[in-house]
Amino acid sequence: MSFDQDGIKQIDADELKEILQMKEVDTIVIDVREPEEYEASHIPGVPLLPMHSIPLLLDGFDKETEYVFVCRSGNRSQNVAMFMRENGFHQVTNYNGGMLSWDGETTAGPEKHILSTEELASLKRE
Template sequence: MAFEQDGIKQVDKEELKELLKSEVEKPIIIDVRELEEYEEAHIPGLPLIPMGTIPTVIDQLDKDQSYLFVCRSGGRSQNVAMYLKNQGFKDVTNYNGGMLAWDGEVKTGAEWVVKEVKELNL
């Protein structure tokens, strides 16, 4: 069940699963872990933009777009969401619990490592 923490909406694994299955417009879901973590196991179809590179691509992100961030435990993704909110982004959400709580399908390898934000097709 969604709740708020430090002004950031939080979703749990069941809500994330529903979002991933949804046919309606959904947020852009981004994994913000490091490449090694992502290669080990990630949610299929999610792009990787490591937390440390977010400041270098922030100008390419649409402040009116909805974003949901995923990391290992929910801490880094929460920090990314708070950072973007402080930069004027209106709709940012954190996946609370992160990959440690994820029990859905996973893939290995570098499926979608974003080098430039235009690869997200915004």
């Protein structure tokens, strides 16, 4: 069940699964961990954008799109959501508990790594 923490909406695993299953929803889920963490295990179809890259790619984000951030435990993703809110993005959500609490499908290896503002701007749910 969602709740707010420091002004950021928090969702649990069931809510994230719902978002991922609803193809018509324009919410973009982004993993903000480091590449080695992502390649060890990540949610299929969720792209990687390491936390330290976000300030450099801020122009690629759309203020009208809702973003859900995922990390290992929910702390880094919470910090990313707070940073985004401070920069005028108000449709940001944190997956509380992170991959440590994820009980859904995972995959290993490289999949999608966002490297540029163009890639980020063109990112759409599949």
